[in-house]
Amino acid sequence: MRDETRAREADACDRYVYDKYAYEPFAVTVDLAVLTLRAGALHVLLVERGQQPYAGRWALPGGFLLPEESAEAAARRELAEETGLADVGGLHLEQLRTYSEPGRDPRMRVVSVAFTALLPDPPEPTAGSDAARARWTPYDEAGPLAFDHGLILADARDRIAAKLEYTCLATACCPPEFTLGELRQVYEAVWGTPLDRPNFRRKVLATPGFVEPVPGAARLTGGRGKPAALYRAGPAGAPHPPLLRPSPEGRLA
Amino acid sequence: MRDETRAREADACDRYVYDKYAYEPFAVTVDLAVLTLRAGALHVLLVERGQQPYAGRWALPGGFLLPEESAEAAARRELAEETGLADVGGLHLEQLRTYSEPGRDPRMRVVSVAFTALLPDPPEPTAGSDAARARWTPYDEAGPLAFDHGLILADARDRIAAKLEYTCLATACCPPEFTLGELRQVYEAVWGTPLDRPNFRRKVLATPGFVEPVPGAARLTGGRGKPAALYRAGPAGAPHPPLLRPSPEGRLA
DNA sequence: TCCTTTTATAGTCGCCTTGACTATTAAGGG
DNA sequence: CCCTTAATAGTCAAGGCGACTATAAAAGGA
Numbered sequence: 001m002r003d004e005t006r007a008r009e010a011d012a013c014d015r016y017v018y019d020k021y022a023y024e025p026f027a028v029t030v031d032l033a034v035l036t037l038r039a040g041a042l043h044v045l046l047v048e049r050g051q052q053p054y055a056g057r058w059a060l061p062g063g064f065l066l067p068e069e070s071a072e073a074a075a076r077r078e079l080a081e082e083t084g085l086a087d088v089g090g091l092h093l094e095q096l097r098t099y100s101e102p103g104r105d106p107r108m109r110v111v112s113v114a115f116t117a118l119l120p121d122p123p124e125p126t127a128g129s130d131a132a133r134a135r136w137t138p139y140d141e142a143g144p145l146a147f148d149h150g151l152i153l154a155d156a157r158d159r160i161a162a163k164l165e166y167t168c169l170a171t172a173c174c175p176p177e178f179t180l181g182e183l184r185q186v187y188e189a190v191w192g193t194p195l196d197r198p199n200f201r202r203k204v205l206a207t208p209g210f211v212e213p214v215p216g217a218a219r220l221t222g223g224r225g226k227p228a229a230l231y232r233a234g235p236a237g238a239p240h241p242p243l244l245r246p247s248p249e250g251r252l253a
Numbered sequence: 254m255r256d257e258t259r260a261r262e263a264d265a266c267d268r269y270v271y272d273k274y275a276y277e278p279f280a281v282t283v284d285l286a287v288l289t290l291r292a293g294a295l296h297v298l299l300v301e302r303g304q305q306p307y308a309g310r311w312a313l314p315g316g317f318l319l320p321e322e323s324a325e326a327a328a329r330r331e332l333a334e335e336t337g338l339a340d341v342g343g344l345h346l347e348q349l350r351t352y353s354e355p356g357r358d359p360r361m362r363v364v365s366v367a368f369t370a371l372l373p374d375p376p377e378p379t380a381g382s383d384a385a386r387a388r389w390t391p392y393d394e395a396g397p398l399a400f401d402h403g404l405i406l407a408d409a410r411d412r413i414a415a416k417l418e419y420t421c422l423a424t425a426c427c428p429p430e431f432t433l434g435e436l437r438q439v440y441e442a443v444w445g446t447p448l449d450r451p452n453f454r455r456k457v458l459a460t461p462g463f464v465e466p467v468p469g470a471a472r473l474t475g476g477r478g479k480p481a482a483l484y485r486a487g488p489a490g491a492p493h494p495p496l497l498r499p500s501p502e503g504r505l506a
Numbered sequence: 507t508c509c510t511t512t513t514a515t516a517g518t519c520g521c522c523t524t525g526a527c528t529a530t531t532a533a534g535g536g
Numbered sequence: 537c538c539c540t541t542a543a544t545a546g547t548c549a550a551g552g553c554g555a556c557t558a559t560a561a562a563a564g565g566a
Contacts, residue, residue, distance in 0.1 A: 023317035025278030028353070028364050064276040067362070071353040098351040098366045100281075100324040109320070111281050111364070113351045166419075181542070199525065201544075206523090225542025226532040241523075244494060434513070452554065454515075459552090478513025479561040494552075 026111045030075045031062035031149065033096065033116040033156030034083070035139070035190075037173050042139040042189040044153060045083065045125060053106050054146035060153065061134065062112065071095070071113040079117065082134055083125050092172040093117045094163075096155055104148050116156035118172045161190050166242040168210050171233035179220050179228035180204060183211070191245045203243055209236030279364045283328045284315035284402065286349065286369040286409030287336070288392070288443075290426050295392040295442040297406060298378060300335065306359050307399035311390070313406065315365065324348070324366040332370065335387055336378050345425040346370045347416075349408055357401045369409035371425045414443050419495040421463050424486035432473050432481035433457060436464070444498045456496055462489025 034045040046058040061082040065074045075093055096114040104110065125134035139157065144150060163169045170186040171178070184200050204210050211231035219227040287298040299311040314335040318327045328346055349367040357363065378387035392410065397403060416422045423439040424431070437453050457463050464484035472480040 023280055024320040026281045026318065026364075027276055028279045028281065065279065065353070065364075067277040068355050070355060071351060071364070095350045097348045098324060100318070100366065102321050102323060111279075111318075111324070111366075113353065113364075179543085196525075196527090197542080198527090198544075198546085203524085223542080224534050224540075226544075228543055241497060242495070244524095246525090432514085449554075449556090450513080451515075451517085451556090456553080476513085477511075477563050479515075481514055497553095499554090 024109075026109055028065045028071075029062050029110055029112045030065065030071050030078060031060045031099075031112050031114045031152055032075055032079055032082075033060055033114065033153050034079065034119060035116065035156065035160060035173075036119045036122045036136065037186055037189055038122065038136060038138075040185050040189060042157075043122070043136040044139055044142055045122075046135060046137045046142060046145070047082065047125075048133040049146055057146040058137070058143065059146035060114075060149045072115075075113075075115040083119075084123060091117060091119070092169060094159070096152065096159055099148055099152065101148070114152045114155070116159060118160060118169060120173055120175050157190065161245070164190055165244055167238050168207075168233070168236050171211070174233070177214055177230045177232055179230060180211075181228055183231075187243075187245075193246055195246070203239070207236060207239040207243075209234040210239060277362075279362055281318045281324075282315055282363055282365045283318065283324050283331060284313045284352075284365050284367045284405055285328055285332055285335075286313055286367065286406050287332060287372060288369065288409065288413060288426075289372045289375045289389065290439055290442055291375065291389060291391075293438050293442060295410075296375070296389040297392055297395055298336065298375075299388060299390045299395060299398070300378075301386040302399055310399040311396065312399035313367075313402045314387070325368075328366075328368040336372075337376060344370060344372070345422060347412070349405065349412055352401055352405065354401070367405045367408070369412060371413060371422065373426055373428050410443065414498070417443055418497055420491050421460075421486070421489055424464070427486070430467055430483045430485055432483060433464075434481055436484075440496075440498075446499055448499070456492070460489060460492040460496075462487040463492060 032045070036043050036045075045061060047061045049055055049057050049059050061078055063074070063078045063081075065071060066077075069077070072093065072095070076091075079091075079093070094116050096116050098111060098113045100111045102109060104112075122136055125136070139153075142150075142153065145153065160169070164187055170183055173186045174182050180201050181197075183204065184195055184197065187200070188194055212234045214230040214232055219229055285298070289296050289298075298314060300314045302308055302310050302312050314331055316327070316331045316334075318324060319330075322330070325346065325348070329344075332344075332346070347369050349369050351364060351366045353364045355362060357365075375389055378389065392406075395403075395406065398406065413422070417440055423436055426439045427435050433454050434450075436457065437448055437450065440453070441447055465487045467483040467485055472482055
């Protein structure tokens, strides 16, 4: 294989030479699986493709790396472009993995670095320069997506579900001040299973630094029921021991 | 930024056009952090660089993606080339993340997809076509590595340490038949902390499908001490609840 | 041969977490 | 004014786990 590669070196006008070997250049993109909670349901940010292939199909937002830009920076830039968010700085953005199967784009070889993010209180997305339309879609109603974006989206949900167990990530999906009920809804929506209210409360409050009460005994009296105390995200990064999801069956790696 | 990119389209002889936009091609490589246990100590497979930059420095094995090859396939190919392993098929190979900072290679823009693997009973590596020399190096004696490979190696150890907690990955580092003492050494070497023997044994045996005894009451009577029973890796993927490492301090995400 | 060292294995004890509950409080809606 | 809803308080028992002690079975040295 090395010989085959080396033989190309002579006539390679679009290939680089590096450590004696010629290599193929690739297109590199980022794809973003941006999740949020809306009305208690998990939603994902999708854009509608304007060109072939998959014209008219929904896809994850994303785009090409600029020449002097890391994948992380490209992801933040694309996210800001697609959602119109200004304060993308303090946001949780996690690299999922890189999708590099030949043929994942029918036209050419594209290597894509996928990221996932968890946003609170999402603004309506503004259709960017790339996309015909952009919108928040309920996770379960995201039909077949373009390219391998359905796989990326499923991987993103798996990753988020796992991180909820052993990190305090869930607060990233809540507004700056939130109730324990709102926090619990994050877990329930991502895990797809109801949690026992008192036990959830006990576990969260028993974890030092997970949440801290808002001083002044502020309470949210929005909907029905007894008004709930307000909390802020604390400095802790991970609960010990983790907050495991129920029904251990079917979680083999 | 889009306009800047578009303006390059006219004279771009080495750029592609995709969805109306020109983009920069990138070199894509894979890097491998291959770990194993030797004499109870964590070791990593390193190669000595033959060319500038970092000539003479040790680096992680790796190489360029071939035109019709996924990153996973490239990683398996490079691993087979560097270690001479034939049965790389059933091996645990996990994608770590992609390193894309501009400037991580002083000569040109290189995007690298990093993988990590855990091998049992390593054969001596054969210096491949790329590398001057290849060898197993104790993790703690891996000096400053070329490029950002020190960062990749540290990320690999973190990932492996985390996966030991909530998966049954450790058996991937043991021979087909092993004692619980050998299995415990994997945890101790990766976590860098001794474990209580009886408690470790209780936890492993209480996890259904983690290990299963070798029929015939076979026992290993190699070194000192009472001979140990032999076990094989079971079908389970993850213990429930996880096997948490001691001393929870300093594990914030 | 005996004794020490080493490692595997068996078992105990008590604390803490957690799952499964019940009860009480404080709102809103008919 | 009652009913529903949700937050909060508390109880109770089973299981997991850390910290130990004890026993068994090998190798090595005196």
